[in-house]
Amino acid sequence: MEYTPAPIGVEVRGIDLKDRSLPADVIEQIKRDVHKHRLLIFKDQGVVSADRHVEISQWFGDLESTFYKHPRSPHPDVFRVSNNEMEGCTNVGRTGWHIDGSFMEKPFSFALYHMVSVPKIGNTAFVPLKELLESLSPETRARWERLWRSDHHWQYIHPLVYPHPVTKQPTICFHLGMTGGFIWDYGTEKEKQTDRRETSQILKEMYEEITKDNNRLVYSHKWEVGDFIISDNLAVGHEATPETQLPVSQVGLRVLHRTTVKGKWRPRKDGQAEG
Numbered sequence: 001m002e003y004t005p006a007p008i009g010v011e012v013r014g015i016d017l018k019d020r021s022l023p024a025d026v027i028e029q030i031k032r033d034v035h036k037h038r039l040l041i042f043k044d045q046g047v048v049s050a051d052r053h054v055e056i057s058q059w060f061g062d063l064e065s066t067f068y069k070h071p072r073s074p075h076p077d078v079f080r081v082s083n084n085e086m087e088g089c090t091n092v093g094r095t096g097w098h099i100d101g102s103f104m105e106k107p108f109s110f111a112l113y114h115m116v117s118v119p120k121i122g123n124t125a126f127v128p129l130k131e132l133l134e135s136l137s138p139e140t141r142a143r144w145e146r147l148w149r150s151d152h153h154w155q156y157i158h159p160l161v162y163p164h165p166v167t168k169q170p171t172i173c174f175h176l177g178m179t180g181g182f183i184w185d186y187g188t189e190k191e192k193q194t195d196r197r198e199t200s201q202i203l204k205e206m207y208e209e210i211t212k213d214n215n216r217l218v219y220s221h222k223w224e225v226g227d228f229i230i231s232d233n234l235a236v237g238h239e240a241t242p243e244t245q246l247p248v249s250q251v252g253l254r255v256l257h258r259t260t261v262k263g264k265w266r267p268r269k270d271g272q273a274e275g
């Protein structure tokens with residue numbers, strides 16, 4: 001296996017994920033390195049079958065699927081995303097920057113993406129969340145550290161900023177398009193919920209911080225045939241760029257297969273890796 005640094009994460013060459021006899025130590029290295037690099041971009045993988053995609057995903061734990069099962073989905077645990085609604089779910093990841101499963105008690109730990117039909121354009125954009133936090137002014141960082149966030153159904157309230165349960169690096173649990181609101185200083189006597197106006201101001205501020213200085217922090221991945229990406233979902237934000245929705249007549253068919261690995265941890269301020 002050879003690693004070449006990418007703007008976030010690494011490109012990986014010299015390994016065939018389709019090979020069912022990969023040695024256990026190689027698999028262990030991949031599992032370690034996805035936390036270390038956060039995005040492993042495997043090149044030249046050809047077409048990875050849905051069954052194999054699921055098997056690779058299971059190296060990381062049990063799978064969990066919360067999405068709409070499109071009739072063309074090749075496996076119950078494979079989310080099929082497309083620019084043609086006959087082929088897969090459209091408009092996925094277009095409501096704003098997010099991590100997958102931010103609305104759950106335990107957001108997904110990993111997401112694995114494979115573009116089985118590559119369009120001319122239609123990038124997925126990624127942002128490293130530790131670097132995002134480190135790029136904030138001390139005042140903004142201090143404000144974000146005081147915020148807790150709820151999903152759009154007000155089911156789970158998570159700290160916005162917390163230590164990643166495995167790497168202990170600071171990270172963010174968020175979804176700019178599916179947030180019910182924020183609570184300042186949750187659990188203290190200063191606790192105060194944001195109203196709709198303040199909620200949208202905070203979401204706008206987060207958007208501006210992610211995309212500031214002409215997207216300095218953003219890595220926009222241009223998909224090539226054979227790309228297979230494993231991401232440490234808790235450490236990296238992402239969004240589907242607007243071009244992902246361009247019609248087949250203009251950019252060709254786009255079909256993305258995605259799996260998600262069940263989260264093991266509730267985000268916690270104290271970084272304890274437990275329920």
Ligand SMILES: O=C(O)CCC(=O)C(=O)O
Nearest residue numbers: 081092093123124240258
């Ligand atoms: O279509 C894409 O590029 C990404 C969509 C997305 O957010 C996801 O699959 O989780």
Ligand SMILES: [Fe+2]
Nearest residue numbers: 093099100238
């Ligand atoms: Fe997503």
